[in-house]
Amino acid sequence: MNLPVPSPTIVPRMSPAVLAEPVLKHAKTDLATLRPQWTVADSLAHIRSTPPANRIIYFYVTDEDRKLAGVVPTRRLLLSPPETRITEIMIKSVVAIPANATVLDACEFFTFHRLLAFPVVDTDRRLLGAIDVDLYTAELTMESDESVPRDDLFQLIGVHLSTATQRKPTRAARDRFPWLLCNIGGGLAAAILSGFFEDVLSQRNAVFALFIPVVLALAESVSIQSVSLGLQRMASNRLDARRLLRDLAAETYTGVLLGIGSAILIGLVAGLWLHDRSVVLVLVGGIAFGVTAAAAIGFAIPALLRATNREPRLAAGPIALALADFTTLLAYFNLARISMN
Numbered sequence: 006m007n008l009p010v011p012s013p014t015i016v017p018r019m020s021p022a023v024l025a026e027p028v029l030k031h032a033k034t035d036l037a038t039l040r041p042q043w044t045v046a047d048s049l050a051h052i053r054s055t056p057p058a059n060r061i062i063y064f065y066v067t068d069e070d071r072k073l074a075g076v077v078p079t080r081r082l083l084l085s086p087p088e089t090r091i092t093e094i095m096i097k098s099v100v101a102i103p104a105n106a107t108v109l110d111a112c113e114f115f116t117f118h119r120l121l122a123f124p125v126v127d128t129d130r131r132l133l134g135a136i137d138v139d140l141y142t143a144e145l146t147m148e149s150d151e152s153v154p155r156d157d158l159f160q161l162i163g164v165h166l167s168t169a170t171q172r173k174p175t176r177a178a179r180d181r182f183p184w185l186l187c188n189i190g191g192g193l194a195a196a197i198l199s200g201f202f203e204d205v206l207s208q209r210n211a212v213f214a215l216f217i218p219v220v221l222a223l224a225e226s227v228s229i230q231s232v233s234l235g236l237q238r239m240a241s242n243r244l245d246a247r248r249l250l251r252d253l254a255a256e257t258y259t260g261v262l263l264g265i266g267s268a269i270l271i272g273l274v275a276g277l278w279l280h281d282r283s284v285v286l287v288l289v290g291g292i293a294f295g296v297t298a299a300a301a302i303g304f305a306i307p308a309l310l311r312a313t314n315r316e317p318r319l320a321a322g323p324i325a326l327a328l329a330d331f332t333t334l335l336a337y338f339n340l341a342r343i344s345m346n
Contacts, residue, residue: 024107025108026108028111029125029133031136031140032125034133034134035059036057036059036065036135037064037065038066038071039051039064039067039091039095041066042092043090043091044088045094060137062079062122063076063121064076064078064079065132066095071131072129073124073132074095075091075096076099077094077095081094082094100114100118102114102124102125102136103125103128104125111123111136115140121137121138122135122138123136202342212279213337213341216275216288220288223264223292223295223296223299224292224330225299225329225330227264227296227299227329228299229322229325230300231299231300231301231304231325232306232322232325235303235304235308236307253304253308259300260299260301261293263300264293264297264300267292267293268288268293271292272285272292286344287341291336294333294336295337298329298333298336299329299332302325302328302329302332306324
């Protein structure tokens with residue numbers, strides 16, 4: 006489904022009671038549904054003869070048991086030839102909201118997927134209803150110029166959307182500074198850690214210090230990518246331990262592949278430049294381990310924060326970056342020390 010929700014110019018402010026309500030309480034059940042075997046002409050005739058009471062945003066394709074098979078955007082249905090089968094024009098990969106989701110979960114769907122509506126399904130993918138963007142926009146309010154928007158959504162990498170648009174620099178700095186403490190703490194921890202490896206960073210072994218920036222940059226890049234993926238997965242699914250472990254394993258494996266690929270490339274450059282086998286081995290091992298660990302850390306932190314009732318979109322980025330830096334440096338320095346013995 007490729008109909009985006011226009012970026013809102015006002016900030017959502019929702020009461021905790023509404024956010025905690027079941028999404029099914031707000032779902033519309035009188036939907037425009039089609040059958041996979043119908044043609045476009047059959048579908049249009051059916052809609053004309055039995056029009057739904059609510060407005061039509063998407064046409065949902067279901068089988069006889071109301072199991073969701075796909076979705077057809079209105080434009081695609083209207084512009085397709087009459088003899089075309091619905092199976093030929095429907096989108097089979099449908100983003101659906103589980104029946105046990107809350108309004109907050111639904112708002113996260115709108116935030117991350119930017120669609121105009123989502124079907125609500127049970128565990129067997131049976132269509133129970135749908136929610137459209139009205140659920141989201143009904144809770145939007147415009148604050149006066151003198152007030153501070155208090156958003157529960159649109160938070161990422163340590164900055165609120167409302168803070169980013171804050172007109173008063175002093176207040177914006179006050180709100181954003183606490184999350185810089187994660188970066189400050191991570192930097193100080195890295196500095197203290199470096200102090201324990203003075204022998205590695207001595208003038209005689211200064212070559213190892215040359216590659217610290219690239220080693221950290223790779224780990225940080227992968228970590229923040231994994232944080233973003235972790236946040237998106239949480240918006241698409243309820244917090245489920247088994248699914249989380251499966252997704253974490255997949256992201257860690259991706260980190261292994263990224264780490265090996267990056268390590269080989271940097272190792273080749275270092276080998277051609279320095280002609281020092283020990284440095285190459287340290288770089289390959291440090292980058293491979295650091296990137297893998299960064300991927301796992303970045304993906305796991307949002308889930309851990311949410312499980313402890315913390316705001317993952319706000320704090321996940323700074324915490325993940327600090328942990329990724331510390332873990333990567335620890336591995337790199339230890340490998341360098343081993344190579345020196």
